[in-house]
Amino acid sequence: MTEASARMVKYAPGRMPSLSPFHFTMIVAAAALVLVSIGNVSPSLERLSDGLPRMANLVGRMMPPNTDPDFLWRVTLRLAETFQIAIAGTAIGVILSLPIAWLAARGVTPAGVFYWFFKALISLFRTIPDLIWALLFVSAVGLGAVAGTMTIIVDTIGFCGRFFAEAMEDSDKEPQEALEAIGASRFSILFGAIIPDVMPSMINTALFALEKAVRSSVVLGLVGAGGIGQELKVAFDLFQYQNAATIILAIFIIVLVMEHITDRLRAKLG
Numbered sequence: 183m184t185e186a187s188a189r190m191v192k193y194a195p196g197r198m199p200s201l202s203p204f205h206f207t208m209i210v211a212a213a214a215l216v217l218v219s220i221g222n223v224s225p226s227l228e229r230l231s232d233g234l235p236r237m238a239n240l241v242g243r244m245m246p247p248n249t250d251p252d253f254l255w256r257v258t259l260r261l262a263e264t265f266q267i268a269i270a271g272t273a274i275g276v277i278l279s280l281p282i283a284w285l286a287a288r289g290v291t292p293a294g295v296f297y298w299f300f301k302a303l304i305s306l307f308r309t310i311p312d313l314i315w316a317l318l319f320v321s322a323v324g325l326g327a328v329a330g331t332m333t334i335i336v337d338t339i340g341f342c343g344r345f346f347a348e349a350m351e352d353s354d355k356e357p358q359e360a361l362e363a364i365g366a367s368r369f370s371i372l373f374g375a376i377i378p379d380v381m382p383s384m385i386n387t388a389l390f391a392l393e394k395a396v397r398s399s400v401v402l403g404l405v406g407a408g409g410i411g412q413e414l415k416v417a418f419d420l421f422q423y424q425n426a427a428t429i430i431l432a433i434f435i436i437v438l439v440m441e442h443i444t445d446r447l448r449a450k451l452g
Contacts, residue, residue: 240423243423243424244423244424244426244427245424245427246424246427247424247427247428247431248422248424248425248427248428249428253425253428254428256413257410257413257428257429257432258432260403260409260410260412260413261410261432261433261436263327263408263409263410264396264399264400264403264408264409264410264411264436265396265399265436266327267327267330267331267334267395267399267402267407267408267409268334268392268395268396268398268399269392269395270331270334271330271331271332271333271334271335271337271338271395271399272334272338272388272391272392272395274331274335274338275334275335275336275337275338275339275341275342275391275395276338276342276388276391278335278339279338279339279342279343279346280346282300282303282304282339282343283304283342283343283344283346283347283350284346284347284350284372284376285297285300286300286301286303286304286343286347287346287347287348287350287351288301288351289351290350290351290353290358290371290372290376292368301347304339304340304343304344304347305340305344306340307336307337307339307340307343308337308340308341308343308344309340312333312337312398312401312402313401313402313404313405315332315333315336315337316329316330316333316402316405316406316407317405319332319333319407320405320406320407325406325407325408326406326407326408327407327408327409328408329402329406329407329408330399330402330403330407330408330409331408333398333402333407334395334398334399334402337394337395337398338391338395341387341390341391341394342384342387342388342391345383345384345387346380346384346387349380349383349384349387350376350380352380353375353376353379353380354375354379357374357375357379358371358375358376360375361374361375385448386448389444389447389448390444392440392444393440393441393444396436396437396440397437399411400414400433400437403415410429410432410433413425413429414426414429414430414433417429
């Protein structure tokens with residue numbers, strides 16, 4: 183073997199690691215689960231071919247969108263309400279996420295070993311779907327934007343709380359240790375070392391939460407939690423497909439504009 187060949191053998195990538203019988207069985211079981219799921223719930227070619235003409239017929243009945251000035255004004259008011267739900271819910275949720283994330287952040291929490299309780303609370307907020315929270319709040323406070331705002335608050339705590347806590351756990355420990363060495367309180371360490379270090383990450387997370395809240399607040403109206411989704415549900419319930427087309431286009435525009443704004447803000451603040 184030449185010297186060049188020996189070097190190639192030396193630096194050649196290793197083979198894939200051998201699988202234990204348990205790991206091989208789990209891979210086969212996962213592949214079987216994927217195949218069974220695809221077979222049970224994925225659309226067949228026959229169903230797709232039958233559904234496409236009906237979809238085309240529905241789109242045809244939605245054209246042209248309703249451009250009546252009175253209806254457009256009503257849609258604009260509902261869009262404004264949707265945006266207010268997203269803004270208010272995200273702002274309150276971000277503010278509440280900060281102390282909860284601090285209590286849930288292992289290594290910096292003042293709660294000691296009980297940090298797991300606050301981490302579990304964040305997981306609970308994040309695990310339950312938005313529509314379930316909306317139904318609970320509609321039952322508690324009635325129909326309207328208040329229930330939608332409360333839903334966005336809980337959803338934002340679940341989203342931001344997790345990423346805020348992870349950012350605090352990964353924050354630079356040297357400034358914290360320096361402040362602790364001179365007798366600084368936990369609040370002083372939080373605001374003097376942790377938050378300045380993780381602020382860019384927190385801002386990005388908050389902007390993603392706002393973008394997410396705009397999309398979520400659209401759907402919440404379907405269960406009576408205010409916003410443009412409520413108007414969309416009425417349009418479909420009454421078979422007013424041209425009204426529905428106008429609302430869908432309005433939703434698309436507001437989501438597109440919000441994504442553009444948050445992208446620009448992230449670029450400037452990053």
